[in-house]
Amino acid sequence: MTDTAAPADTVHLTIDGRELDVPKGLLVIRAAEQLGITIPRFCDHPLLDPVAACRQCLVEVEGQRKPFTACSTTCTDGMVVKTHLTSDVAREGQEGQLEFLLLNHPLDCPQCDKGGECPLQDQTLAHGPGDSRMIDRKRRFTKPVPISAQVALDRERCVLCARCTRFSAEISGDKFIELFERGALEQVAIYEDEPYESYFSGNVVQICPVGALTSTSYRFSARPFDLRSLPGVCNQCSAGCNLRVDVRRGEVQRLLARDNMAVNEMWNCDKGRFGFEYVASAERLRQPVVRDELGSMRPATWLTALRAAAGRIQAAVDAGGPAAVGVLTGGRLTDEDAYAVGRFARDVVGTDNVDFRLRPRTDEERDVLAAVAGTLGPTYDEVEHAPVVVVAGLETEEEVPILHLRLRKAWRKHRQRIVVVGPVIGSLEEIAWRWIQTPAGEESSRLTALASGGDADLSEVTDALDEAGDRGVVLAGERLAHSPGALPAAAELARARGLGFAWVPRRNGARGAVDAGLLPGLLPGGRIAAEPGPVADAWGRLPEQPGLDTRGMLEAAAAGEVRALYLIGIDPVRDFEDPALAQAALERVDTVIVQDLLQNETTRFADVILPATAAQERVGSFTTWEGRRQPFPQAVAPQGLAQQDWDIVRQLARALGSDLGWETANDVRREAAPLMEVAGSALSRLPGAQGGGVVPASPERSGDDAPVSSERPSAGHDAPASSEPSPDSLSHQEAGGAEFPFGVVVVDYLVGDSTMLVGAKALKETARRPAVWVHPADAGRLGLADGAEVAVVGSAGRLVWPVRATSGVLQGCVVLPGNSSGQAPGLLGGSRVRLEPVAGTGGDE
């Protein structure tokens, strides 16, 4: 793919009298495209294996008795091809097939969603007969029938091109949609006893060349020619799928995957495609709100709200110094917003209490994140072409679905060797080459062994890594931060062996937040507070005191030390691992400023609410897990009075007496870009590397500017006997023993109950049922039937979920769904649990 074709690898052919050289193995239909000749097609799709089923692409090949299908015929040297443009055989052949396709077609274009963007319509108009010779009866089916809550099927319109079924089998690997029956009764269907369960179902709607597959959320809502289409970038996960945002009368009607072969190719996931209803939902915050002296919330003008917020921040600073202010952001901000917030906190307020990590975090991850910050790569393509990929702490399908599809593609196309390290293999089970099993929280030792080699039972993998050289890649999920020493060990594996290294977060804005330095002690571009470099010149001042992380801030707030919390795009009451601490902090703290899109469980604690725009309502850029920054334009006007986050921050700074000098998002970008972007790879900057990049490698670094919270015992050492769950201890081995025999891993599902999915009803119906994943042997031993309810009991709590017995988890380990599934596993306390059957519940079967 990447190799440039040497002359020996090319063939010379003629199409419609024009000569060209193409790489060996190229299909005639692709070669014709290179000349600008579009051969009509239905079943052909550039990313699917040819089936040659529709027979629409017939061309004449000189010397051949029969016409050939251009979509399945490879170019050979000296071949002379004539398309419908120059050959009667081809043209008549195509016309004949079109007549056949229309035979049983209902021609209900006036009520078909595809009308106006339908290849069958277009081709009929271009090449088809003006009238039908068919006076006989058409095949009839009940229509439409649901394939899932999200996808409806009209079998009468189906041209049986098998694009949808091939997508399911080849690309997404969920073989729940199939062709059944034969002859004119052949039809797309799903199995009676197995639902079409796919995170990628929207793609089949998009690639269906007719209106046979439609999405229930878009059905009958617009005509393509009424839509205004804008390029967008998905705001749901770090995959960074390129989107087409289709807007009608100022409202988003649908999102489609936009081709970007370097990123999402031609796909996206259902969350990204269908999860946009929140934009116009009733729960949107549309107006600033301020708590008055009597404690009631009153709508306010922006001026009043900004003054109130500024006044409250100033009061906190006056009372306790800049460190009495904490700024928490989620992983959802654009790069520009992240930068603006980081500068606001440090420069305007003077506090280093900044953290984007609502999820569990450790101090040791900061060195790795600092090294990764601002770098680019390994990219999707590099991951795809890597001979070996080591995956740790990452459930690719649930967390970064499109990266999962790339890995699947690499496995399918060149049998990429995917090595999973850890207690869970999950969705990679189908495609992984080796699974290096470790108990929960013990990844680091195996990762270290992979780095050093010499471990006999890992020799197969280390040999493969040796062979792969610098083309191998390590993918480290953000969940690795739960496991003591694991993230540094993964980074060290990459560094020691010269592999590519990627830190793969879940959320779309996480990487931008890292690049912008939204962690205590970190500045844009991975610079540490002690060595700010150009940041010192660009900003007016830097905080003097090292800051607190999320937990530290909430603890300090609960203790009355932090007096104002500025919460931007996060809901700690629901999403923080310890909801009780979050609640206590919010109750105690003097001031809560909430800047968000949607009403959530935290908003009720707010003193000032500043309504922010949704991604489609603004310009900006998101950075993918690779480090690729992808700008996007505004698609719709903001709801109500909502404003862009950077702009709110700018005005707040102004109200506090600082002029940050920006007037547009572009101004922010211009200032941020040179500070956030870093040349070179993360590898050279990893701790332990020789001659590192911007950040000099110093293993002691984390000690130097250790934030206050790092004084708490860190993971791997004896955790204090405390009932409060510590994220650091969430996965390490306490002396659980007989009482708590299971180690815990927490995985957030792609489609959960998150606020970003408000209103996406059909999508939510396709969500996977939250369950406790247990190894079948453990389930059997405990008498837990698949689907039966089980109580998960920890030192501090007890939660009930159904059981899913799966060999994708190690024995002695359970996987619990994350907070977005409705219950917070953090409530269990600690990282070890036991399972107790719940009386009276049977299995699914």
Place this chain on the structure above:
Amino acid sequence: MPEVQVLSQRYSLSDGHTLDGYLRSGGMAGLRVALDMAPADIITLVKDSGLRGRGGAGFPTGVKWGFVPQDTGRPIYLVVNADEGEPGTFKDRELMERDPFMLLEGMAIAARALGCARSFIFIRGEYLWPGIRLEEAIAEAYTDGWLGKDIQGSGFDFDVTLHYAAGAYICGEETALLDALEGRRGQPRLRPPFPAVAGLYACPTVVNNVETIATVPHIIELGAEWFRSMGTEKSPGPKLFCVSGEVVRPGNYEFPMGTPAREIIETACGGMLPDRALKFWAPGGSSTPLLTAEHYDVGMDFESISAAGSLLGTAAMMMFSDRTSVVDAVLNWTRFYEHESCGKCTPCREGTFWLAQILERILDRRGREQDIQILDDLCDNIFGRAFCALGDGATSPIKSSIKYFREEYVQLIEQGRLPDHIEPHAGVVTENSGHHRPHSRPPARAGAHAR
């Protein structure tokens, strides 16, 4: 040319289907020879004999075997195509019933030549009796060391598995067969890769017809010269002809290739039924274009039949007299194709659906003048454009019947009746014909949640 008895030599024995009977009547002689031959020499011998596949396409068997790469490190499979779904064809059935060991012997020789250790017989699901005979034969062969490990002390290991097909005509097409054998839905595969390179489970695979394989032991035993002493230069050897229709004694008859149709029918079959004159016939199953009385003297070999405008196919000769309506017969076949179309490709799936409706309409006296032209056009749009040969085959009876019997169509359309001498064929032209459309059946898959 006289009738011969090579493949059918044990048809008259009462115990030809037992191992004892088989050995006593000279069976396994070919295998004994083959076990001492170098595999490449077996392939050369089969090439030299000029044996051509008996499954319909007539591809030279030795050449096919020669395509199999021996150096892939993957197993090589032999698959015997015993699906026998072509209308009018029943030669394999009798062969497996009466002489199952001849097939097993041929398989062992082929396997030896190909370096194959595992093979499958894909037998038509309805073939219960032949299946039972084969099962018994396989069991006996294993017991007596003609199959399994170290066959007859030669060091050669070879296994045979009998697989009952689920009853779809398309599964006789070799690539659909392989998909079905792998447990998938039987639909033809895209070629290349050809089965010889990537067939069953993506391993090199040879698919041969029952009769083809059953012919092999005789070639090995008696030599290429002997084989070529029968038949024509390009179509050598003996061949089973399955004759059906309006003849006195329908059945399987063995003649050298190239024997004129007239000789087979008039001598072996006792001619057409009394008072009936030959009107049209299919030389090789329903997928081969119809011929007429004019072609009665054409030799039954690949070349002669091609020259006459048809195909030898499976050599299933279906003979029809002047009492039969050709349109009626054609509708019957077209319904078969409509029903058996696998649905994968547009022209065959949609085309057969429409063709059957038009023919029904014509026979139901609702034909229109332009229908003949439409039938002809549709056939042209299917033939050579469909994904596999099933679609091509579906057009054969229609195209050829229009070619030779356009008058009958015209008469039906214009006068609403058949020529007087034709007997309305019960069950074909019925009062309510035209109502057997798929849509009038309950949709097999009423909801998306189907079984």
